[in-house]
Amino acid sequence: MNKIRFIILTLCMISTSLKAQSxxxxxxxxxxxxxxxxxxxxxxxxxxxxxxxxxxxYCKKMLNEAFQDPEIxxxxxxxxxxxxxxxxQIDTIRFDAGLFTNTEKRKKRxxxxxxxxxxxxxxKPVFPVxxxxxxxxxxKDRKFIYLSKQQLLKxx
Numbered sequence: 001m002n003k004i005r006f007i008i009l010t011l012c013m014i015s016t017s018l019k020a021q022s023x024x025x026x027x028x029x030x031x032x033x034x035x036x037x038x039x040x041x042x043x044x045x046x047x048x049x050x051x052x053x054x055x056x057x058y059c060k061k062m063l064n065e066a067f068q069d070p071e072i073x074x075x076x077x078x079x080x081x082x083x084x085x086x087x088x089q090i091d092t093i094r095f096d097a098g099l100f101t102n103t104e105k106r107k108k109r110x111x112x113x114x115x116x117x118x119x120x121x122x123x124k125p126v127f128p129v130x131x132x133x134x135x136x137x138x139x140k141d142r143k144f145i146y147l148s149k150q151q152l153l154k155x156x
Contacts, residue, residue: 030084033095048080051129058146059128087116
């Protein structure tokens with residue numbers, strides 16, 4: 001009887017481990033800017049940045065649809081470091097020997113983080129924003145629009 005319990009317990013543990021591994025592979029490996037700094041220093045490769053806001057319906061749609069697509073997940077995880085960034089966040093970010101902040105003490109619609117302003121550039125902020133940076137962290141391409149799964153794959 002104990003052997004049967006042991007076998008069942010072992011099979012359950014293996015199944016749980018395989019499910020956890022499958023779930024990790026089924027999502028984009030989003031990094032923070034701080035983690036990105038370390039990753040770029042050890043292994044340079046292009047960067048994909050997705051800038052969004054809490055109130056943006058199309059941002060949520062991309063997060064819930066396009067970024068859940070297995071082909072996009074595979075492409076992003078293999079070819080890029082990926083960063084998901086809330087343009088209105090108030091956290092201070094240390095990146096590339098710089099300190100970036102939002103002048104607001106709490107999140108406010110239309111009050112953007114200084115790093116978001118730099119990445120968006122002189123363009124009017126229209127969300128979502130998808131940006132591809134090359135190995136040297138120069139902007140290779142930037143889209144200020146909702147991208148469907150097919151459009152995002154083409155963009156990448």
